[in-house]
Amino acid sequence: MKLPSLPGQFALLPYMLKWLLLATVIAIMAGTASAFLLFALDWATQTRITHRWLIWLLPVAGFVIGWIYLRFGQQVEAGNNLLLDEIADPKKIIPLRMAPLVLLGTTVSHLFGASVGREGTAVQMGAALADQITRMFNMQPQDRRIILMAGISAGFASVFGTPLAGAIFGLEVLAVGRLRYDALMPCVIAAIVADQVGLLWGVQHTHYGVSTMPPIAAWSLLAMVIAGAIFGLTGKLFALATHTLSGWMKKWLTWAPLRPLVGGALIAASVFYFGADRYIGLGIPTIVQAFEQPLPPYDFLAKMAFTVASLGSGFKGGEVTPLFYIGATLGNALAPLLNLPFSMLAAIGFVAVFAGAANTPIASTLMAMEIFGSEIGVFAAIACAVSYLFSGHGGIYRSQRAISSKHTRTGEDGD
């Protein structure tokens, strides 16, 4: 029988103080960077709406972004995938230039009307800034891994105002089918503090409200299974389409700056031809509408097309806010078919398409509870778990490791 080793636990105090300090420093940098990004995107979006002709310059803007990345950013172009690779197999400090390059690329992408998100930017800024600590203090590889994860958590948490989803996202996104706990405390602290830092800078996150929550009953639970499967397939389709277009682009347009030039020309022409302004940029007003009123059932497909074209041709930003848009509008469209309140199904789609595409079902369920209240948790958990199951083993992050099967039918479903 081992006797109580309580004094041994006191050896944890220096460990905890170290990580409290590091996580707080990471949080201050990432939260500040996210605040800056959010203000820049507000400016870019307002400017684009005021001067609609800017969209015609999207191909030029794309060319410039492509050229800048070709000239100065080849080491950091892989973006989120570079972070996942470095965490799985540490090789080289993330160059600090990742942060200003992705901030610039994202702001320019939004100013001229690409359909992209912002989580990639926040996550890359958070992790690139955090990794400079590694250099300054000459950290060990296992510490560096945690620093990068805390940077991801802090960036995600502060850009969306969802600290718990951010904390778990940093742990969950690394691998499909497994979550490790050794970075739990640093990621939790970094995410929560970064969110507070963003708020201190005056960031205001959009409020999405679920007006009617259905009672928990046989049908409403079963509907979550059906909707979850549809959301998961949608997430899979999104990831596959983006990767496929990106692959074609790289094959046929070997000089990188040509890709966003061509993509931007197509997007700009489509916006003016179809009057499709609602499908470019972050699309926050449409997401808000999805909680308030019935929308055209093809909104989610159109947004997917514009986003796949934007990301697949090399514009910068990220996938997550477009996935929120796709999920919320698809949920809105499915609501009458499933006989559920559309604000509730918009909320479920908002998190569940993302859960499937990013393979992060627990972070997505927590996000639902943080944004919409804990009552939605039961519905969100089913939809996110089923979406995760149906989205296959690929996802929007190519460098995510597939650790274990999503189910007990490994190898049978063609993934």
Add this chain to the structure above:
Amino acid sequence: MKLPSLPGQFALLPYMLKWLLLATVIAIMAGTASAFLLFALDWATQTRITHRWLIWLLPVAGFVIGWIYLRFGQQVEAGNNLLLDEIADPKKIIPLRMAPLVLLGTTVSHLFGASVGREGTAVQMGAALADQITRMFNMQPQDRRIILMAGISAGFASVFGTPLAGAIFGLEVLAVGRLRYDALMPCVIAAIVADQVGLLWGVQHTHYGVSTMPPIAAWSLLAMVIAGAIFGLTGKLFALATHTLSGWMKKWLTWAPLRPLVGGALIAASVFYFGADRYIGLGIPTIVQAFEQPLPPYDFLAKMAFTVASLGSGFKGGEVTPLFYIGATLGNALAPLLNLPFSMLAAIGFVAVFAGAANTPIASTLMAMEIFGSEIGVFAAIACAVSYLFSGHGGIYRSQRAISSKHTRTGEDGD
């Protein structure tokens, strides 16, 4: 470039239907068993309060439980640890008798005034009933593992009325430092449906309310780190004390029925000598008080002593409700020292001591959000993550696998 393999996903439909059906059947059995347990415990507690002299019979009751387990229950005596062992290394179907034996042992323990919980009972009934499906349908080992996990999730969810905490508990309790996702969907469905089945039987869960939530600020967050460390050390102390007493008992009293006889005599004498009725049974009224008014600061230690004596000598039930009691009263006592509202710190202690002792920080954070609302999530996440860090690599479940270190200082803290 791989082309979209969407049709492959349709092969998931039979998989999903199978697990929907299995999880629902497991949920109906586990939810019904939990409802029965909760009604039996209500009756036992009321009867004991009405006939206080019953406590004098605790040694006799203990002897009878010990004898019955020696005679009929040796295969199932390991309880939760047997479940964890079978999931990690499947050998033999859990005998059905685990369910009635633990139900009887727990009800008798409560009727005569042992200080024990109920989650062990619910979890063992849920998993033992679920495992009978393995026998009936001759399931494969990897399917059986998921069936047992779903049984654990369903039992936990329905006995506490916390479906999401139950779902994640079934995944998280298996190993320290890692969570695998292959049972996610079955556990989520089983937990949510089992909770609903319990409610349909008329179960009413105690409502604990947090009257004042402090603002998120530097001090309130830092206080969660300090409180989390204290809660984690408390959880560690509880687990060590229980294992140590149990080891001594087994060494000095080799004939099993003598252990609860001796333990029961000590507990009964202490109850009457000290008038310590508030420390036996589930202790729900005291937990409720911890959210409402200042309590004696030694309450948590006294409850720990009575529970360690009860579980260490062989009474049945489980650790979790006593851990809620210990955490809530300790939080209540710490509140003035940390300058926080005591209902809020009672709520944090409620989940965080459990998080440390059971090594289940995510399930505990979700439990806080389910019981107290999503606003508490940020505070609970810090306290549970720090508690998990400080509780060491042992815990209340000896058969929990230690997969990876809790931190990057492996081997340095004596665990």
